[in-house]
Amino acid sequence: MKGIDILSKLQNHQKVVLVGDGAVGSSYAFAMAQQGLAEEFVIVDVVKERTQGDALDLEDATPFTAPKNIYSGEYSDCADADLVVITAGAPQKPGETRLDLVNKNLKILSTIVKPVVDSGFDGIFLVAANPVDILTYATWKFSGFPKEKVIGSGISLDTARLRVALGKKFNVSPESVDAYILGEHGDSEFAAYSTASIGTRPLLDIAKEENVSADELTQIEDGVRNKAYDIINKKGATFYGVGTALMRISRAILRDENAVLPVGAYMDGQYGLNDIYIGTPAVINGQGLARVIESPLSDDEMKKMTDSAATLKQVLTDGLA
Numbered sequence: 001m002k003g004i005d006i007l008s009k010l011q012n013h014q015k016v017v018l019v020g021d022g023a024v025g026s027s028y029a030f031a032m033a034q035q036g037l038a039e040e041f042v043i044v045d046v047v048k049e050r051t052q053g054d055a056l057d058l059e060d061a062t063p064f065t066a067p068k069n070i071y072s073g074e075y076s077d078c079a080d081a082d083l084v085v086i087t088a089g090a091p092q093k094p095g096e097t098r099l100d101l102v103n104k105n106l107k108i109l110s111t112i113v114k115p116v117v118d119s120g121f122d123g124i125f126l127v128a129a130n131p132v133d134i135l136t137y138a139t140w141k142f143s144g145f146p147k148e149k150v151i152g153s154g155i156s157l158d159t160a161r162l163r164v165a166l167g168k169k170f171n172v173s174p175e176s177v178d179a180y181i182l183g184e185h186g187d188s189e190f191a192a193y194s195t196a197s198i199g200t201r202p203l204l205d206i207a208k209e210e211n212v213s214a215d216e217l218t219q220i221e222d223g224v225r226n227k228a229y230d231i232i233n234k235k236g237a238t239f240y241g242v243g244t245a246l247m248r249i250s251r252a253i254l255r256d257e258n259a260v261l262p263v264g265a266y267m268d269g270q271y272g273l274n275d276i277y278i279g280t281p282a283v284i285n286g287q288g289l290a291r292v293i294e295s296p297l298s299d300d301e302m303k304k305m306t307d308s309a310a311t312l313k314q315v316l317t318d319g320l321a
């Protein structure tokens with residue numbers, strides 16, 4: 001039990017290493033600084049100067065939040081880290097899908113996981129680089145770590161987007177919406193409406209009462225699926241949402257919360273799937289991914305989950321062959 005061992009818990013000293021200091025990585029670092037999470041925060045990137053600049057910039061936030069040692073580092077710094085977060089990789093260009101990134105980002109990932117593992121690291125990997133379900137699987141494979149110690153950001157951002165959209169539609173705050181996007185973080189994802197609720201009431205019942213049609217719900221789902229393309233067309237990249245989602249997962253790990261969160265998890269028979277990472281709710285704590293919560297899907301949704309998994313399996317077969 002080294003990831004978060006008893007001593008570090010007593011001392012409350014936790015260390016996170018961020019690999020990939022681009023738009024997503026630096027947004028995550030900022031979110032972590034805002035929350036005062038992890039007393040030691042190390043930034044690694046091939047562009048060393050940027051990590052140095054970001055560390056200097058971010059430490060100026062700490063007098064307003066919590067004391068924190070933020071610095072530009074090396075892979076050797078992972079040796080005693082609790083968490084390594086991977087946001088290194090090419091982002092989508094306008095018109096590109098996440099799956100288009102697979103070859104270049106698998107290459108980048110292979111240069112990262114090995115030195116992290118060679119450092120002696122035995123904490124938890126959290127992966128966000130795209131296509132995230134494929135890269136999370138590859139991190140698990142390359143590292144040889146147990147599946148519960150490799151977590152993907154999966155559909156965390158997409159689920160946040162769904163909650164924002166449903167919150168607006170039904171005039172409640174987004175955190176009051178219990179609804180999930182499941183499947184690939186990408187074009188084959190879907191909204192699991194049959195399991196969604198607001199204040200214990202099934203969302204589909206509320207929709208009927210409020211005359212929100214099935215078409216409108218489909219439009220919301222499509223809007224979630226296409227929101228990244230919309231943002232990328234307008235400003236070139238998306239980063240605040242995912243940076244904050246990564247902070248939320250990190251907090252569940254560092255504070256040993258047993259929080260139920262949308263993530264990318266290894267499938268061991270759940271949803272009839274095996275040997276694949278895909279988006280689902282799961283319990284996250286100091287040990288990593290404690291267990292998958294298998295949503296009771298309708299037949300139609302189960303087919304979407306199976307199809308989404310088949311899309312990912314094909315990429316895994318082609319990409320990791």
Ligand code: 6V0
Nearest residue numbers: 020021022023024045046088089090091128129130157242
């Ligand atoms: P960016 O701003 O280009 O940053 C990428 C960073 O990775 C740069 O700082 C690079 O220098 C660095 N990098 C490249 N190669 C290496 C390497 N071998 N070792 C260390 N660092 C390296 O991209 P951005 O931050 O916008 O996106 C990063 C990744 O996150 C992309 O793959 C995106 O597609 C992905 N996203 C994932 C999301 C999710 O929900 N999981 C959401 C948005 C973006």
